[in-house]
Structures are given as C-alpha cells and as structure tokens.
Amino acid sequence: xxxxxxxxxxxxxxxxxxxxxxxxxxxxxxxxxxxxxxxxxxxxxxxxxxxxxxxxxxxxxxxxxxxxxxxxxxxxxxxxxxxxxxxxxxxxxxxxxxxxxxxxxxxxxxxxxxxxxxxxxxxxxxxxxxxxxxxxxxxxxxxxxxxxxxxxxxxxxxxxxxxxxxxxxxxxxxxxxxxxxxxxxxxxxxxxxxxxxxxxxxx
Numbered sequence: 341x342x343x344x345x346x347x348x349x350x351x352x353x354x355x356x357x358x359x360x361x362x363x364x365x366x367x368x369x370x371x372x373x374x375x376x377x378x379x380x381x382x383x384x385x386x387x388x389x390x391x392x393x394x395x396x397x398x399x400x401x402x403x404x405x406x407x408x409x410x411x412x413x414x415x416x417x418x419x420x421x422x423x424x425x426x427x428x429x430x431x432x433x434x435x436x437x438x439x440x441x442x443x444x445x446x447x448x449x450x451x452x453x454x455x456x457x458x459x460x461x462x463x464x465x466x467x468x469x470x471x472x473x474x475x476x477x478x479x480x481x482x483x484x485x486x487x488x489x490x491x492x493x494x495x496x497x498x499x500x501x502x503x504x505x506x507x508x509x510x511x512x513x514x515x516x517x518x519x520x521x522x523x524x525x526x527x528x529x530x531x532x533x534x535x536x537x538x539x540x541x542x543x
Contacts (some may be wrong), residue, residue, distance in 0.1 A: 356536075382528055385519030389495060393517030393534040395407045396474055396493030400465065401538045403492075404511050405474065409438035415485035420445055423508045423540065430502035433466040434477070434511065438542075449480045466490070467499045472518065495520050497531060502536065 350358075408422035424435040437446040438461050446461040474496050478488040489526040500514040517532045 342490065382519075382522065384528070385522050386532065389517040389519040389532045392493055392495045393515055393532050396496055396499070396515050396517065397513065397534050397536050399492050400474070400499075400513055400515075401536065403463075404434070404436060404513070404538045405541050407436040407438060407540050409440055410442070410542060421508065422542075423503070423511060425501055425503060429506060430500060432500060433464055433499070434501040435462070435464045437462050447480055449478055460488075465499075465501070467496060472496055474515075509540055511540070512536075513538060 344383045347486050395521065404423075422437045424437075425431040426433055426435075439446055440459065440461050441448050449460040460478040460480050464477045464479055466475055466477065467473070468475050471494070473494045474492040476490045476492055481487040495518050497516045498514075499516075500512075502512045502514075504510055513534075513536050515534045519529070519532075522529050
C-alpha cells in the first residue's frame with residue numbers, strides 16, 4: 341500500500357502578492373536611501389563652506405593683523421597709510437604695507453622659496469570673482485615681471501573690508517562662503533556668512 345505525500349505549494353496568486361509586497365518595500369527603501377544621499381551631499385557642501393569661511397577669516401586675520409610691522413621703530417615710515425581701502429572706508433580690496441626689513445620703506449619683497457607665502461612689504465588682498473578665490477598679490481614686483489599671486493581661500497562669493505571708526509587701526513571683514521557643487525538656482529542653496537573685526541597689532 342503506497343504512502344500519500346502532501347505536494348501542496350504556493351499558488352500563483354500568493355507568489356504574485358509576495359513579489360508585489362517585496363517590490364513596494366524595496367522601492368520605499370531605495371527612495372529613502374536616495375533622499376538621504378541627497379541630504380548628505382547638501383550638508384557636506386555646507387560643512388565645506390563653513391570650513392572655507394572660517395579658514396578665510398583666520399588667514400585674513402593673520403595677514404591683516406601684521407600690517408604696519410616696523411621692527412626697527414623708525415618714525416620715517418609712521419606717516420604711511422599702512423591700510424588702504426582703495427581711497428574710501430570700505431572696499432572689496434585691501435592694500436597692506438609694512439616695513440619688514442626695517443629700511444624705512446615699504447618697497448621690498450623678501451625672498452622665499454615657499455610659494456604659499458608672500459613676504460612682501462606691500463600686498464593687496466582681493467577677490468577673484470571668476471574663480472571665487474581670495475588672493476594675495478605682491479605689489480612690489482620688479483619692473484617688467486609678473487606680480488606674484490597666492491590664493492588664500494576658495495569658494496568665497498564676496499569679501500568686504502571696511503574701517504569701523506576711520507582710524508585705520510581696525511578692519512572689519514565680511515565674507516560670504518558658498519558650497520561647492522550646489523548651483524545658486526537650487527531651492528536648497530544657501531551661503532554661509534562670517535564677520536570679524538581685526539585689530540592691527542602694530543598701529
């Protein structure tokens with residue numbers, strides 16, 4: 341006498357329902373993951389913008405604070421305008437002068453083998469709007485030679501230098517940093533703003 345075995349399985353309807361449920365769950369999971377990745381990309385862009393803005397402020401503070409260096413204390417240079425906002429009290433460029441070698445003038449560029457430092461007694465800080473980079477320019481280049489230009493900070497949309505009280509002893513700096521890779525037309529686009537007041541240690 342033969343044994344009777346149970347050959348029961350899933351019906352086509354049950355398999356179809358199970359596959360539909362799995363597809364819906366996977367679709368939701370991929371949608372959540374995609375939104376998470378987009379959000380992560382935005383946040384990383386803004387973190388980078390904050391980092392660039394803070395670095396710009398720190399580097400500008402270091403450079404501006406040293407304007408008017410006069411190590412020998414010669415009074416012959418004290419009449420000079422060590423901080424120039426382009427003729428007014430506010431500008432997107434700032435010219436700084438110092439007497440680093442103590443010769444009573446601001447016309448020297450000290451030799452340096454490091455291409456990220458300009459040891460010049462006359463430099464200009466400016467924004468290169470085509471590259472969104474703050475640059476430092478050596479104004480004491482020899483006649484006929486190109487001025488040395490060193491990038492200070494990148495992904496900066498605007499920088500403004502101003503004199504808060506007209507004494508040329510302090511400089512207010514306002515910087516707008518932008519996230520890289522996020523177009524300005526994007527609804528989630530936003531800029532990061534930094535402002536500081538720098539007191540010249542030598543004036």
